[in-house]
Amino acid sequence: MGQEFRIIVLIKQVPDIEKVRFDVDTGRVDRSSAPGETNPFDLHALEAGLQIKERFGGSITIISMGPRQAESSLKDALARGADRAILLTDPRLAGADTIATAKALAATIKKLGRFDLILCGEKTVDGDTGQVGPEVAELLEIPHAAYVCEIREVTRESIKVVSDMGDKYLYELKLPALLTVTRELNSPRLPTLKGLLRAKRAEIEIWTADNLLEYASIDQLGFQGSKTRVTKVIIPGVEHRKGIILRGDDAVKKISEVILREVLRR
Amino acid sequence: MSDILVYAETAGSAIHPVTFELLGKAGELAERLGLKVSSAVLGYNISDEAPELIYHGADKVYVYDDERLRDLNVISYKNVLVRLAREIKPEIFLLGATPWGRSLAPRIAAALDTGLTADCIDLQISEDGRLIQVRPAFTGNILAYIETTSKPIMATIRYRVMKKPPRDPDRRGEIIARKPEGIDEEWVRCLGKISEKRVSLADAEVIVAGGRGLKRKEDLRLLEELAGLLCGVIGVSRPLVEEGWISKDHQVGFSGNVVKPKLYIACGISGSPQHLAGMRDSNMIIAINNDPSAPIFRYADYGVVADLYDAIPKLIHSLTEAMSREGRSSRRA
Numbered sequence: 001m002g003q004e005f006r007i008i009v010l011i012k013q014v015p016d017i018e019k020v021r022f023d024v025d026t027g028r029v030d031r032s033s034a035p036g037e038t039n040p041f042d043l044h045a046l047e048a049g050l051q052i053k054e055r056f057g058g059s060i061t062i063i064s065m066g067p068r069q070a071e072s073s074l075k076d077a078l079a080r081g082a083d084r085a086i087l088l089t090d091p092r093l094a095g096a097d098t099i100a101t102a103k104a105l106a107a108t109i110k111k112l113g114r115f116d117l118i119l120c121g122e123k124t125v126d127g128d129t130g131q132v133g134p135e136v137a138e139l140l141e142i143p144h145a146a147y148v149c150e151i152r153e154v155t156r157e158s159i160k161v162v163s164d165m166g167d168k169y170l171y172e173l174k175l176p177a178l179l180t181v182t183r184e185l186n187s188p189r190l191p192t193l194k195g196l197l198r199a200k201r202a203e204i205e206i207w208t209a210d211n212l213l214e215y216a217s218i219d220q221l222g223f224q225g226s227k228t229r230v231t232k233v234i235i236p237g238v239e240h241r242k243g244i245i246l247r248g249d250d251a252v253k254k255i256s257e258v259i260l261r262e263v264l265r266r
Numbered sequence: 267m268s269d270i271l272v273y274a275e276t277a278g279s280a281i282h283p284v285t286f287e288l289l290g291k292a293g294e295l296a297e298r299l300g301l302k303v304s305s306a307v308l309g310y311n312i313s314d315e316a317p318e319l320i321y322h323g324a325d326k327v328y329v330y331d332d333e334r335l336r337d338l339n340v341i342s343y344k345n346v347l348v349r350l351a352r353e354i355k356p357e358i359f360l361l362g363a364t365p366w367g368r369s370l371a372p373r374i375a376a377a378l379d380t381g382l383t384a385d386c387i388d389l390q391i392s393e394d395g396r397l398i399q400v401r402p403a404f405t406g407n408i409l410a411y412i413e414t415t416s417k418p419i420m421a422t423i424r425y426r427v428m429k430k431p432p433r434d435p436d437r438r439g440e441i442i443a444r445k446p447e448g449i450d451e452e453w454v455r456c457l458g459k460i461s462e463k464r465v466s467l468a469d470a471e472v473i474v475a476g477g478r479g480l481k482r483k484e485d486l487r488l489l490e491e492l493a494g495l496l497c498g499v500i501g502v503s504r505p506l507v508e509e510g511w512i513s514k515d516h517q518v519g520f521s522g523n524v525v526k527p528k529l530y531i532a533c534g535i536s537g538s539p540q541h542l543a544g545m546r547d548s549n550m551i552i553a554i555n556n557d558p559s560a561p562i563f564r565y566a567d568y569g570v571v572a573d574l575y576d577a578i579p580k581l582i583h584s585l586t587e588a589m590s591r592e593g594r595s596s597r598r599a
């Protein structure tokens with residue numbers, strides 16, 4: 001029945017945010033004690049891809065940009081059922097802001113050729129921006145829907161999704177299209193034993209900036225291609241909080257006085 | 267003179283209040299930088315709203331009132347705004363960091379090939395006149411100060427972090443009606459709004475929030491009672507939404523609502539980074555938790571180390587008594 005349905009899932013490896021140490025005094029973010037894991041939102045994007053593949057057949061290609069360690073996230077995606085994984089890794093791609101990241105990813109996708117659907121998480125837990133998905137869609141000149149919490153219908157030509165923007169809207173997008181998904185969309189499956197064995201043997205394709213030069217010039221990529229610069233980082237403290245701890249019988253009475261004084265009388 | 271362009275978001279036909287906050291900030295920046303404030307409003311039957319933008323600080327308003335802009339179609343809206351930006355070449359282009367704004371802005375930035383800073387909570391001007399954008403990152407654990415090297419400088423700004431300017435109906439400005447070009451009739455079709463959010467946590471002045479310290483769904487009633495007393499609304503941590511106890515509209519945190527009420531009462535919530543990301547800027551935080559080492563206490567103004575099943579009924583009782591006392595005395599007065 002025609003051509004295979006090609007799905008691309010964009011994932012990022014992020015530090016386990018609960019284990020990152022934030023030093024209020026120096027403003028330093030110490031990731032050394034935080035192991036890398038796949039951005040939680042991206043696992044829902046992958047799961048959506050797997051469910052569509054189960055119904056339609058086709059293939060899932062994972063693309064990630066990051067340091068070499070990110071291979072473990074790609075292996076994990078293969079173990080969950082993805083077919084192919086590409087890691088963009090190159091010092092010339094490092095230090096990219098969202099637009100430079102989107103250009104690298106869009107160039108990769110163009111190089112891969114025909115595709116039907118691109119899936120990504122609504123945002124990452126380290127960058128928090130949620131911008132890369134829609135930027136990739138614009139660069140590829142395809143429609144997108146953000147904050148997708150439900151996929152209602154997929155055909156070869158189009159996809160119907162619910163976008164949660166506070167109010168929920170039903171959209172129909174012509175394919176190829178890109179979706180950024182929320183954690184409400186599904187529950188990600190775990191890797192199977194068979195998947196783990198297969199992933200162990202599978203090769204992660206390593207691409208560098210050189211692979212992208214047909215579709216992006218070096219000065220559009222990485223730090224050089226970025227149009228925003230982080231000039232300072234601070235770790236907000238909690239000095240402005242009163243930090244009064246109450247226990248025992250009086251505690252509730254005191255709190256009730258505070259509430260009446262500070263909140264209700266105004 | 268060039269402009270600071272503010273996108274006026276319309277949900278249905280009303281202008282989203284974040285727009286007025288942006289106009290206020292844009293006015294401040296414009297004065298310091300010697301710029302003017304323009305605004306663009308898109309939608310259907312929205313022309314009547316245009317003067318409001320002027321009353322809140324716009325010098326010029328571009329109005330795209332067209333039936334084909336009735337639905338939020340990201341391609342049409344992007345095309346219209348990209349064309350306008352190419353024409354008037356603003357220095358700075360601001361949008362609200364609402365879900366819609368955060369979906370639309372990146373497309374515009376990519377089309378204009380310019381930098382975009384997400385979800386800012388402050389905009390400052392450096393001594394040498396550069397715009398510094400301040401935004402949380404790492405799940406809200408850090409604040410990054412960001413400068414943009416391309417034009418326009420684009421940013422989405424969080425709701426309720428900037429002050430709404432006073433409305434001045436004597437303020438004058440220019441309203442320019444425009445015909446939209448680049449309407450998408452092919453790629454995206456909005457088949458309608460299928461549900462409205464039930465509460466707007468972002469607008470609430472008081473939030474009584476419950477977490478996994480609650481043992482059963484029914485126990486949310488306890489929080490409802492307290493919230494009712496304080497004219498507040500219920501918030502929850504994510505696990506309660508995952509359990510299906512309550513709709514996602516009520517979720518506070520990194521993947522839910524970011525809130526900034528006058529009072530946030532966290533009951534049986536541990537204070538995970540993801541939860542804190544949504545409420546740490548509340549004006550006053552009270553935490554009730556039976557574990558004295560719970561991280562939430564470090565972020566609270568007042569912490570009550572207690573079993574919530576014991577403390578909340580007592581708190582309700584104590585507040586009710588105090589309020590009826592006060593009611594009596596104010597009636598006497």
Ligand SMILES: Cc1cc2nc3c(=O)[nH]c(=O)nc-3n(C[C@H](O)[C@H](O)[C@H](O)COP(=O)(O)OP(=O)(O)OC[C@H]3O[C@@H](n4cnc5c(N)ncnc54)[C@H](O)[C@@H]3O)c2cc1C
Nearest residue numbers: 477478479503504519520521522534535536540556557574
């Ligand atoms: C990508 C990602 C996004 C996330 N987004 C969000 C988000 O938006 N919002 C969010 O909230 N979470 C989010 N989470 C989940 C988050 O990591 C935590 O798991 C969650 O916030 C914990 O909720 P909790 O505090 O209710 O539960 P717990 O951490 O289990 O805390 C329960 C607390 O209740 C106290 N308690 C127990 N019994 C009582 C009692 N009888 N009286 C008083 N206190 C009691 C305990 O001491 C404990 O401190 C996200 C996680 C990820 C990975």
